[in-house]
Structures are given as structure tokens and as C-alpha cells.
Amino acid sequence: xxxxxxxxxxxxxxxxxxxxxxxxxxxSDVLARxxxxxxYHVMFLTGxxxxxxxxxxxxxxxxxxxxxxxxxxxxxxxxxAKALNISNNDFIRTTEDRHIKxxxxxxxxxxxxxxxxxxxxxxxxxxxxxxxxxEDELTEGPGGKKIAPxxxxxxxxxxxxxxxxxxQWGDRLxxxxxxxxxxxxxHYRRNEVISFVKQGMHDLSVSRTAITWGVPVPNEPKHVxxxxxxxxxNYITAVGxxxxxxxxxxxxxxxxxxxxxxxxxxxHAIYWPAFLMAAGLEPPKxxxxxxxxxxEGQKMSKSLGNVIDPYKLVEKYGLDQTRYFSLRxxxxxxxxxxxxxxxVRRINGDLANGIGxxxxxxxxxxxxxxxxxxxxxxxxxxxDKGLLQAAKNCLVLVRQEFDxxxxxxxxDALWSLIAQADRYVDEQAPxxxxxxxxxxxxxxLYVLAETLRHLGLLLLPFMPQSAGKLLDQLAVPEAERxxxxxxxxxxxxxxxxLPAPQGIFPRYVEEKA
Ligand code: MSP
Numbered sequence: 001x002x003x004x005x006x007x008x009x010x011x012x013x014x015x016x017x018x019x020x021x022x023x024x025x026x027x028s029d030v031l032a033r034x035x036x037x038x039x040y041h042v043m044f045l046t047g048x049x050x051x052x053x054x055x056x057x058x059x060x061x062x063x064x065x066x067x068x069x070x071x072x073x074x075x076x077x078x079x080x081a082k083a084l085n086i087s088n089n090d091f092i093r094t095t096e097d098r099h100i101k102x103x104x105x106x107x108x109x110x111x112x113x114x115x116x117x118x119x120x121x122x123x124x125x126x127x128x129x130x131x132x133x134x135e136d137e138l139t140e141g142p143g144g145k146k147i148a149p150x151x152x153x154x155x156x157x158x159x160x161x162x163x164x165x166x167x168q169w170g171d172r173l174x175x176x177x178x179x180x181x182x183x184x185x186x187h188y189r190r191n192e193v194i195s196f197v198k199q200g201m202h203d204l205s206v207s208r209t210a211i212t213w214g215v216p217v218p219n220e221p222k223h224v225x226x227x228x229x230x231x232x233x234n235y236i237t238a239v240g241x242x243x244x245x246x247x248x249x250x251x252x253x254x255x256x257x258x259x260x261x262x263x264x265x266x267x268h269a270i271y272w273p274a275f276l277m278a279a280g281l282e283p284p285k286x287x288x289x290x291x292x293x294x295x296e297g298q299k300m301s302k303s304l305g306n307v308i309d310p311y312k313l314v315e316k317y318g319l320d321q322t323r324y325f326s327l328r329x330x331x332x333x334x335x336x337x338x339x340x341x342x343x344v345r346r347i348n349g350d351l352a353n354g355i356g357x358x359x360x361x362x363x364x365x366x367x368x369x370x371x372x373x374x375x376x377x378x379x380x381x382x383x384d385k386g387l388l389q390a391a392k393n394c395l396v397l398v399r400q401e402f403d404x405x406x407x408x409x410x411x412d413a414l415w416s417l418i419a420q421a422d423r424y425v426d427e428q429a430p431x432x433x434x435x436x437x438x439x440x441x442x443x444x445l446y447v448l449a450e451t452l453r454h455l456g457l458l459l460l461p462f463m464p465q466s467a468g469k470l471l472d473q474l475a476v477p478e479a480e481r482x483x484x485x486x487x488x489x490x491x492x493x494x495x496x497x498l499p500a501p502q503g504i505f506p507r508y509v510e511e512k513a
Pocket of ligand 1: 009012020024232260264291294300
């Protein structure tokens with residue numbers, strides 16, 4: 001069986017989950033579901049990043065010990081995954097024994113291969129980003145504070161530290177990017193990474209002595225691992241590392257896609273393949289960097305009080321509506337803005353008036369005029385064949401877009417089919433055929449119902465519950481709900497009784513103030 005391994009970043013447990021976290025999980029989930037339906041054995045991983053100075057500080061602020069603190073916040077990310085209908089098959093926490101063991105094994109391997117050496121770090125560090133910055137990258141903030149390009153405040157750090165020989169990996173990384181042109185997507189972000197590497201890189205500090213909340217460095221009681229070395233390793237821990245002969249490791253590694261936000265691309269596209277190659281392991285196949293959400297045109301921030309709570313979105317607009325909106329608004333990869341108006345436009349335009357209306361019109365006419373069962377069809381006309389063929393072509397189109405994580409284009413393809421079906425209904429006017437040519441009316445409604453079956457199946461990854469309801473109404477058996485069944489052999493069977501139609505995509509009606 002074909003395999004597919006997709007991951008979300010592991011989320012920092014310093015705070016409660018927000019829309020940014022939900023977004024990355026939803027995108028990864030849509031991909032994982034698509035691949036499962038397309039016949040792949042999928043491993044889909046998410047989890048929490050629990051070590052480092054940022055988390056230690058947050059725990060201290062909350063007045064709890066870091067383990068109790070991380071237990072609690074990590075649970076809130078698990079709860080969110082459930083609330084968003086995320087279909088991950090593992091949830092990793094970096095404080096688990098399996099992970100500590102994996103990190104230490106990777107460390108020992110790097111040490112054995114001469115990729116690490118003991119030195120002293122003296123430079124700038126941003127706790128918020130858990131990242132080291134060169135003096136030349138910083139700007140001066142209020143009160144002479146040093147500010148990283150991300151906006152995070154930096155502090156001067158001087159401590160004994162182990163270093164990873166990153167400076168030696170520049171050419172090998174450039175060769176790797178060259179040989180794997182789709183390793184970093186979207187391509188415009190690939191260029192940013194390449195120019196960064198071309199500038200020349202310094203060795204990377206990979207242990208800290210000023211903090212204790214981290215994975216202990218083997219045989220070095222004063223050092224804990226730099227949190228990014230620890231965090232990135234989660235992707236191999238979950239498939240069985242250090243046991244590289246484990247069935248899961250052999251089957252799933254290298255990962256097919258690490259889905260990440262643009263802010264953490266550098267860690268994934270530079271450090272991670274360098275660590276892996278240095279340890280004699282294969283790098284992942286792809287890093288996809290998505291954009292960031294703003295809210296009503298403004299950066300989301302705690303101080304502005306405009307951080308979007310994903311639970312509130314789901315409560316107000318519905319889960320599948322939220323999932324749909326997140327991937328529909330902009331090309332996947334670009335930044336996007338959340339606004340109430342845009343959300344309502346999508347719910348009412350694309351869902352209620354689009355797929356919802358098409359399904360409702362078709363199913364209610366079948367209920368009323370075809371005895372509530374899949375209608376009979378006569379010979380297909382050119383118009384019928386045109387729509388059926390367009391429905392059949394959709395899988396190939398959508399699959400191509402999924403292969404490059406162009407979810408918006410996959411949705412475009414599905415909504416073109418909806419538009420084509422809408423034109424077909426208007427042209428064929430089955431309601432008028434009722435009196436003049438009932439047999440023809442049945443054929444038209446059959447063609448529409450079969451088109452809806454294709455739409456229902458192809459929408460399953462995006463909106464599992466709603467698309468599932470659509471398939472229920474078409475009486476598509478559970479065992480036939482995957483892409484292998486998108487063929488004529490499994491087309492709707494005349495005479496199959498259908499349940500009474502029910503609206504699936506309600507209009508959003510503005511609440512009265
Ligand atoms: N712990 C690291 C990742 C380690 S992966 C080995 C981390 N965690 S995070 O919780 O700060 O961020 C997780 C993800 O949320 C990142 O991919 C980040 O881009 C994403 N987002 C945070 N805010 C966001 C928006 N406003 N919009 C979209 N995504 C954003 O980084």
C-alpha cells in the first residue's frame with residue numbers, strides 16, 4: 001500500500017490555542033484525509049513542544065512547575081484537535097520518554113560523527129522565537145532594546161554550549177535544494193531560504209546551560225538541548241527512531257510533508273535537513289510554509305485583544321464552515337485576513353447558495369417527483385455526458401492540486417463543477433419537464449444526483465461532517481466512501497430509496513444586536 005506521512009508543527013504550550021494553530025492543523029488534516037480516501041496508508045502527526053526557556057518562563061509566571069503546566073496546556077491542544085475533527089493518528093509530547101530517548105540517540109549519533117563540538121556562545125537570543133540572531137539582523141527598539149526581524153525582543157547570552165557544524169553544510173544544502181526543486185513550497189519561499197544559505201551560515205548553538213527545562217545532553221549534566229533540536233526530532237520519534245529498523249520508521253520515514261507556518265521555515269528547511277543528513281538519515285520530502293492570519297486587517301496579538309479563539313469561530317459559524325473558510329479565502333501559502341464579512345460571504349455564497357442549493361434543489365425534486373428513490377435514467381444526451389464527464393475528471397484535477405498542497409485550486413475545481421451543474425439545471429429545467437417528459441426529468445435528476453455523489457466524496461476531506469450528510473442523503477454506503485468508488489461501476493443505482501432531504505448548509509443570518 002502507498003504511504004503518506006504528514007505532520008503539523010508541534011505547538012508551544014506557553015499559551016492557549018488560537019486560529020493560527022487551528023489553521024495549520026486543519027490544512028494538514030484535509031491533506032491526510034484526502035490521501036486516506038485516495039488509498040494511502042497515512043500517518044498524521046501533531047503534538048506539543050514543551051521544553052525550553054519560553055515554556056519554563058510561562059510556567060513560572062503561572063506559579064506551577066513546568067511538568068504540571070505543560071500537562072494542562074498540552075491537553076488543551078488535544079481538545080482542540082478533537083473539536084476541529086482532526087484525524088491525527090498520534091499526538092506527541094516532547095516530554096515523553098520515547099522522545100527524550102530519540103533526542104539523546106540523535107545527539108550521540110551527531111557527536112560520534114564529529115558534527116558537534118563544545119564551545120561558548122556569546123550573542124543574541126530571542127526567547128519568544130527560541131532563536132539565535134546575528135547582530136546584523138537586529139534593529140534598535142524602544143529603550144535601546146535589540147529587536148529580531150520577527151519583532152521579538154533579544155537578550156545577550158553568554159554560556160558554554162555545544163555547537164553543530166552548520167557552517168559546513170551550506171553547499172550540501174544548496175545541492176539538496178537544487179536536486180529537489182519542490183522540497184520547499186511555495187517556490188517564492190524557497191528563494192528566501194536559498195539566499196539565506198548562500199550568505200554563509202555560522203555554526204549553531206545546540207545546547208543551553210542557563211536553563212534546565214529541556215532534554216538532558218547525554219553525559220553532560222549542565223547542558224540541556226536547544227529546544228529546536230529537541231522539537232524537530234519529534235517527527236522521527238513518532239515513527240520509532242532510534243530504531244531505524246522499526247516497521248513504522250521504514251515505512252513512513254522520510255515524511256512526505258511537514259506543514260509549517262512561514263515564521264518557522266528556516267528551522268525546518270535549513271536546520272532540520274542538515275541535522276538529519278549529518279546523522280546519516282534521510283531528510284523529509286517537503287516543507288510547505290503557509291502564511292499568517294490577521295484579524296480584520298490587524299496583526300493578532302494579546303495586547304490588541306483580537307486573538308481569534310477557534311472555539312468561538314466554530315460555535316458561531318459551524319465547524320465545517322470554519323474549515324472551508326480557512327482554506328478558501330486565499331491561495332494556500334499566502335497571508336490571509338479573517339473578517340466576519342468575508343466569512344459570511346463564503347458561508348452564504350459558496351456553501352448555502354452554491355453546493356447547498358444544488359443539493360437541495362436536486363434532492364427535493366427527487367423526493368417529490370421520483371418517489372424518493374434514485375431516479376431511472378434513459379439514454380444520456382450530450383449535455384448529460386458533458387456534466388458526468390466533468391464530474392469524473394474532477395478527481396484527477398483535485399489530486400494534482402493536492403500533490404502541491406494547492407487546496408484553494410482543488411476547491412476552485414470543485415466549485416467550477418458546481419457552477420457547471422447549476423448551468424445544467426437551469427438549461428434542462430427539470431421542474432418544467434415534470435409535465436412534458438417525465439422520463440427526461442428523471443434522467444436529468446439522475447445526472448445531477450450522480451454529480452452530487454462525486455462532489456460529496458471529493459468534499460469529504462474539507463468538510464467531513466457535511467459532505468458525509470450529503471452522501472447519507474444519496475444513500476451512498478459507508479464502504480463506498482472513498483475515491484476508488486469514483487467510477488461508473490459504483491454510480492448511484494436506480495430505485496435505491498433515499499432519506500427525506502434536509503438542508504446541509506444553512507444560510508448565516510446576522511444576529512440582531
Ligand atoms: N513549537 C514551534 C514549532 C516546532 S515544530 C518542530 C512553534 N510553535 S507555535 O505554537 O509558536 O506555532 C505553531 C504554528 O502556528 C506555526 O507554524 C506558526 O506559523 C503558526 N501560527 C502562529 N500564529 C499564526 C497566525 N497568526 N496565522 C497562521 N499561523 C500562525 O513555532
